[in-house]
Amino acid sequence: MDVEPFELERWFAEYEHDADVMLAESGVRSLPADRFDTDPGDLGYVIPTAGAPDVRGTIAADYGRSADEVLCTVGTQEANFLAFQSLLSPGDHAVVVTPTYQSLHAVPDSICDVTRVPLDEPGWTLDVDAVAEAVRPETELVVVNNPNNPTGRKHPEDAMRALYEVAADNDAYLLGDEVYRLLAEDPVPPVASMGEYGISTASLSKAYGLAGLRFGWLAGPEEVVSAAERWKDYTTISPSKFGQHVARQVLDGESDDLRSEALAHVRENHEITAGWARDHGLDWPDPVGCNVFLRVPDGFEGSRDFCRTVVEDAGVVLAPGDCFSTGGESYDGYFRLGFGLPTDELREGLARVDDVL
Ligand SMILES: Cc1ncc(COP(=O)(O)O)c(C=O)c1O
Numbered sequence: 001m002d003v004e005p006f007e008l009e010r011w012f013a014e015y016e017h018d019a020d021v022m023l024a025e026s027g028v029r030s031l032p033a034d035r036f037d038t039d040p041g042d043l044g045y046v047i048p049t050a051g052a053p054d055v056r057g058t059i060a061a062d063y064g065r066s067a068d069e070v071l072c073t074v075g076t077q078e079a080n081f082l083a084f085q086s087l088l089s090p091g092d093h094a095v096v097v098t099p100t101y102q103s104l105h106a107v108p109d110s111i112c113d114v115t116r117v118p119l120d121e122p123g124w125t126l127d128v129d130a131v132a133e134a135v136r137p138e139t140e141l142v143v144v145n146n147p148n149n150p151t152g153r154k155h156p157e158d159a160m161r162a163l164y165e166v167a168a169d170n171d172a173y174l175l176g177d178e179v180y181r182l183l184a185e186d187p188v189p190p191v192a193s194m195g196e197y198g199i200s201t202a203s204l205s206k207a208y209g210l211a212g213l214r215f216g217w218l219a220g221p222e223e224v225v226s227a228a229e230r231w232k233d234y235t236t237i238s239p240s241k242f243g244q245h246v247a248r249q250v251l252d253g254e255s256d257d258l259r260s261e262a263l264a265h266v267r268e269n270h271e272i273t274a275g276w277a278r279d280h281g282l283d284w285p286d287p288v289g290c291n292v293f294l295r296v297p298d299g300f301e302g303s304r305d306f307c308r309t310v311v312e313d314a315g316v317v318l319a320p321g322d323c324f325s326t327g328g329e330s331y332d333g334y335f336r337l338g339f340g341l342p343t344d345e346l347r348e349g350l351a352r353v354d355d356v357l
Contacts, residue, residue, distance in 0.1 A: 001110050001111075002110060003106055003107065003109075003110040004102075004106050004109070004110075006102050006103065006106065007102060007322070007323035007324075008101075008102060008319060008323040008324075011307075011319065011320065011323055012024070012317070015311045015317050016317055018315075019311055019315050019316060019317045020315035020316065020348075020352075021315065021316045021317070021341075021345055021348055021349035021352065022317050022338075022341060022345075022349075023316050023317060023318055023337055023338060023339075023341070023346070023349040023350075023353070024317045024318050024319040024336060024337065024338050025338045025340060025341060026149055026150075026180075026206060026289075026290070026291050026336075026338050026340070027205055027206030027207070027209060027211055027290070027338075027340055028183065028206065028207065028208070028209045028262045028265060028266060028290055028340040029209050029265065029340055029341050029342050030209045030210070030211065030212065031208065031209045031210060031258070036246045036249050036250075037245070037246075037249065038242065038245070038246065039245075040241045040242055040244070040245035043241055044241070045237060045238040045241070046072070046238035046239050046240075046241055046244050047238070049229075049232070049233070049237055049238035050070075050071050050072060050225075050229050050232075051070065051071065051072025051217070051238075051239055051244065052072075052244060052248070053067050054248070055072060055244060055247060055248055055251065056068075056070040056071075056072060056217075057070075058248075058251045058252060059072075059217050059219065059251065060219060062190065062193075062219075063190055063192040063193045063200060063219045064193050065192060065193075065219055065220075068222050068225065069192075069219060069220060069221065069222050069225055070217055070218070070219045070225065071217060071218045071219075071225045071228050071229050071232065072215070072216070072217050072239040072244065072247075073201075073203075073216045073217055073218060073232065073236070073239060074214045074215075074216065074235075074236045074239055074240065074243075075203050075205060075211075075214045075215070075216040076177060076179040076201045076202055076203040076205065076216040077103060077216070078216065078232075078235060078236060079201035079202075079203070079216050079217060079218040079228075080103060080104060080107065080175070080177060080201050081103070081107055081231075081235065082218065082228035082229075082231045082232055082235065083141075083175055083199060083201065083218060083224070083228055084107045084108050084111060084141075085107075085111070085228075085231045086224070086227035086228045086230065086231050087140055087141050087173060087224065087227065088108055088111045088112050088140055088141060089111065089112065090111065090112055091112065091138065092111070092112040092113070092138055092139075092140045092141075093112060093113045093114070093115070093136050093138045093139045093140065094108040094112060094113075094114050094115075094139065094140060094141045094142070094143060095114070095115050095116075095117060095131055095134045095135055095139055095141075095142045095143070096108060096114055096115070096116050096117070096142075096143040096144075097116075097117050097118075097119065097126065097131065097142075097143065097144045097145070097148075098116040098117065098118050098119070098324075098326055098327070098329060099118070099119070099148075099150060099151065099321075099324040099325075099326070099329065099331050100143075100145045100148060100149060100150075100177075100324070101145060101149050101177070102323070102324070102326070104143050104145060104177060105143070105326060105327075108141070108143070112140075115134040116326060116327045116329065117130045117131050117134050118329050119148070119151065119153065122283075122285075123153070123285070124148065124151040124153035124285070124293075125153070125155075125159075126144070126155040126159045126160075126163065128159055128162045128163050128166060131163060131166055132166045135166060135167075135170050135172065137170075139170055139172045140172055140173065141167075141172055141173050141174075141175055142163065142166065142167040142172055142173070142174045142175070143174075143175045143177070144160075144163060144174065144175070144176055144177070144191075145176075145177040145178075145179075145180075146160060146176055146177075146178060146180075146181070146188065146191075147180040147181065147183065147184055147287075147288040147289050148180075149179075149180065149291055149336075150291055150293045150319070150321070150324055150331075150334075150336040151285070151287065151291075151293045152285065152287020152288055152289055152291045152292050152293065153285070153287070153288070154184050154188065154288040155188070156188065157188045157189060160176070160188055160189075160191065160194070161194060164191065164194045164195065164197065164198060167197055168195060168196075168197040171197075172197065173197050173198070173199050173220070173224065174191050174194070174197055174198055174199065175191070175199045175200075175201065176190060176191030176192070176198070176199070176200050176201070177201050177202075178190055178191065178200050178201065178202045179201070179202050179203055179205060179206050179207075179216075180206050180207070180288070180289045180291075181202060181207070182207035182208075182259055183206060183207045183262070183263070183266060183288065183289035183290065184288045184289070185263060190202075190219070192219040192220050196221055197221075198220060199218065199219070199220035199221075199224055200218070200219045200220065201216065201217070201218050201219075202216060202217060202219075203215060203216030203217070204216070204246075204247055204250055206289070207259060207262060208250060208255075208258050208259065208262060209262060209340075210246065210250070213240065213242065213243040213246055213247065214239075214240050214243050215239060215240065215243035215244060215246070215247045265340070265343070266289070266290050266339075266340060268343060269290065269339040269340065269341075269343055269346050270287075270290070270339065272339070272343070272346060272347065272350070273292065273337065273339040273346070273350070274286075276350045276354075277292070277294060280297065280354075280357060282294045282295055282297065283295060289340075290338055290339050290340030291336055291337070291338055291339075292336070292337050292339065293321065293331075293334045293335075293336050294334060294335060294336075294337060295333060295334060296321070296332075296333055296334060296335055297357055302320075302322060302332040302333070303320035303321040303322045303323075303331070303332050303333070303334060303335045304320045304322050304332070306318075306320070306335060307319065307320040307335055309356060310352075310353055310356050313355075313356055314352035314353060314355060314356050315352065316349045316352050316353055318335050318336070318337055318353075319335060319336035319337075319338070320332070320335055320336075321333060321334030321335050321336065324336075
């Protein structure tokens with residue numbers, strides 16, 4: 001298997017460690033571990049390795065599915081990887097809506113033929129007809145990330161249902177990466193609740209600020225879950241014991257409070273960042289969640305030049321839009337700013353970018 005380098009992760013690897021302010025994290029600020037009981041008892045594998053039945057059952061309820069239709073994973077990243085490995089083979093075809101998190105097209109690309117269907121600028125709207133045109137008889141999978149990284153665009157329910165019909169009419173699955181779903185005030189129904197061809201992947205990383213737990217899942221038809229589980233025996237075997245222990249506390253009791261807390265935090269930071277963007281004459285697309293895709297200010301030769309200047313001169317990490325360029329689509333005119341961090345750090349980071357500008 002030959003897979004292209006993950007541009008955004010490579011960028012972070014180069015700059016994140018030594019920088020002062022991380023203004024490119026895509027999720028909400030991290031919660032401290034002492035908010036939870038962190039003693040899971042013995043540190044054996046999670047048994048059964050697909051996840052404890054009660055945890056799978058709680059997750060499944062959100063999708064109107066049963067515990068057997070959920071597989072617990074090491075983050076959304078593993079859930080997506082397992083779905084691609086188990087559903088795609090050489091000779092198949094996948095359609096991926098772009099721009100998006102690189103693994104959603106790079107991993108399928110390492111297995112089979114992939115057609116990328118770009119969102120329509122400037123509003124980043126989902127073009128369901130263009131997806132329908134891209135679908136072929138051998139298309140096994142359509143992939144969409146909603147709300148979208150990097151644009152912060154939330155595709156509405158009618159568009160998502162129309163997309164589901166396009167996939168289902170072709171006997172193909174629709175995979176919705178919904179890792180940002182609960183950062184919307186009014187989330188759209190998840191893809192896995194839409195019917196037999198719907199698969200949802202998600203985690204506790206972004207909406208709760210628990211990325212280090214590495215706890216995610218895949219929900220969908222039982223045959224998809226079983227096929228993914230066969231691959232999982234070769235990747236991580238079981239999810240993390242700590243991850244599941246804390247996930248149970250989040251999912252069983254505290255999820256509403258933790259989510260409200262996170263949403264209030266994002267609302268406050270959204271206003272601050274929108275004001276900052278307006279002050280610099282940058283169009284504000286009113287994103288859902290805490291990622292915004294802004295135009296590179298005048299005077300820079302594209303997104304890498306701008307982001308490199310900001311990190312080298314001001315110690316602030318931004319994400320170059322060019323990291324999302326793919327298959328002839330260039331996003332070099334944009335940069336992604338993550339405003340989910342603690343509010344004082346956000347203010348500090350924005351002030352430092354001010355100095356550069
Ligand atoms: C769309 C998308 N999917 C998956 C991931 C990975 O998330 P997790 O921490 O749940 O593995 C990210 C992280 O940025 C993402 O943006």
